[in-house]
Amino acid sequence: MPAPAKEPQGGQPPASKEEARRRINRLRYWSLPFVGVFAVLNLIPNVPWPWRAGMLAVEVVFVIVYGTAAVRLLLWQRDEYWRERGRDGPQTPGTVPERRLER
16 A cells, blocks of 8 residues: 555654754855955955965865865755655656546
8 A cells, every 4th residue: 555645655653843953064064254254355466376376276175075065955955855846856767657648
Protein backbone atom coordinates (compact mmCIF):
# COMPACT_ATOMS: atom_id res chain seq x y z
CA MET A 1 0.00 0.00 0.00
CA PRO A 2 1.56 3.36 -1.00
CA ALA A 3 2.33 5.87 1.72
CA PRO A 4 0.13 8.95 2.08
CA ALA A 5 1.29 11.96 0.10
CA LYS A 6 2.14 14.00 3.21
CA GLU A 7 4.72 11.54 4.56
CA PRO A 8 8.23 11.76 3.15
CA GLN A 9 9.29 8.67 1.21
CA GLY A 10 13.02 9.34 1.43
CA GLY A 11 13.30 7.85 4.92
CA GLN A 12 14.23 11.13 6.57
CA PRO A 13 11.76 13.68 7.90
CA PRO A 14 11.99 17.20 6.50
CA ALA A 15 14.40 19.47 8.35
CA SER A 16 13.15 22.12 10.71
CA LYS A 17 13.41 25.86 10.27
CA GLU A 18 16.09 25.87 12.94
CA GLU A 19 18.27 23.64 10.76
CA ALA A 20 17.86 25.99 7.80
CA ARG A 21 18.58 29.01 9.98
CA ARG A 22 21.68 27.28 11.36
CA ARG A 23 23.02 26.58 7.88
CA ILE A 24 22.42 30.14 6.69
CA ASN A 25 24.01 31.59 9.83
CA ARG A 26 27.05 29.36 9.33
CA LEU A 27 27.47 30.73 5.80
CA ARG A 28 27.04 34.29 7.06
CA TYR A 29 29.40 33.70 10.00
CA TRP A 30 32.27 32.77 7.71
CA SER A 31 31.59 35.23 4.91
CA LEU A 32 31.17 38.59 6.64
CA PRO A 33 34.63 38.81 8.29
CA PHE A 34 36.38 37.86 5.06
CA VAL A 35 34.40 40.35 3.00
CA GLY A 36 35.19 43.12 5.50
CA VAL A 37 38.91 42.32 5.58
CA PHE A 38 39.19 42.10 1.80
CA ALA A 39 37.29 45.36 1.33
CA VAL A 40 39.71 47.17 3.65
CA LEU A 41 42.78 45.57 2.07
CA ASN A 42 41.65 46.56 -1.42
CA LEU A 43 41.38 50.20 -0.37
CA ILE A 44 45.06 50.46 0.62
CA PRO A 45 46.92 52.39 -2.11
CA ASN A 46 50.37 51.55 -3.51
CA VAL A 47 50.62 47.97 -2.33
CA PRO A 48 53.69 46.17 -3.75
CA TRP A 49 53.01 43.57 -6.43
CA PRO A 50 53.92 40.49 -4.31
CA TRP A 51 51.45 41.54 -1.61
CA ARG A 52 48.77 42.28 -4.20
CA ALA A 53 49.30 38.86 -5.82
CA GLY A 54 49.11 37.15 -2.43
CA MET A 55 45.88 38.98 -1.56
CA LEU A 56 44.41 38.03 -4.93
CA ALA A 57 45.30 34.36 -4.39
CA VAL A 58 43.64 34.35 -0.95
CA GLU A 59 40.56 36.10 -2.39
CA VAL A 60 40.27 33.51 -5.17
CA VAL A 61 40.45 30.67 -2.65
CA PHE A 62 37.79 32.37 -0.53
CA VAL A 63 35.49 32.85 -3.51
CA ILE A 64 35.81 29.16 -4.42
CA VAL A 65 35.11 28.03 -0.84
CA TYR A 66 32.23 30.47 -0.40
CA GLY A 67 30.73 29.53 -3.77
CA THR A 68 30.93 25.83 -2.90
CA ALA A 69 29.21 26.48 0.45
CA ALA A 70 26.47 28.53 -1.22
CA VAL A 71 25.83 25.82 -3.83
CA ARG A 72 25.66 23.15 -1.10
CA LEU A 73 23.10 25.30 0.76
CA LEU A 74 20.98 25.69 -2.36
CA LEU A 75 21.10 21.96 -3.12
CA TRP A 76 20.13 21.18 0.47
CA GLN A 77 17.19 23.60 0.23
CA ARG A 78 16.08 21.93 -3.01
CA ASP A 79 16.23 18.48 -1.41
CA GLU A 80 14.24 19.72 1.59
CA TYR A 81 11.62 21.21 -0.71
CA TRP A 82 11.03 17.84 -2.37
CA ARG A 83 11.28 15.93 0.91
CA GLU A 84 8.47 18.07 2.38
CA ARG A 85 6.27 17.10 -0.55
CA GLY A 86 6.94 13.41 -0.04
CA ARG A 87 8.83 12.85 -3.26
CA ASP A 88 12.46 12.40 -4.15
CA GLY A 89 12.39 15.24 -6.65
CA PRO A 90 12.33 15.62 -10.40
CA GLN A 91 15.54 13.66 -10.94
CA THR A 92 13.64 10.39 -10.33
CA PRO A 93 10.88 10.15 -12.94
CA GLY A 94 8.91 7.48 -11.06
CA THR A 95 8.00 9.89 -8.24
CA VAL A 96 6.63 12.76 -10.33
CA PRO A 97 3.02 12.29 -11.42
CA GLU A 98 2.60 12.25 -15.16
CA ARG A 99 0.09 14.47 -16.87
CA ARG A 100 -2.18 12.45 -19.09
CA LEU A 101 -4.03 14.02 -21.94
CA GLU A 102 -7.66 13.05 -21.96
CA ARG A 103 -9.61 13.24 -25.17
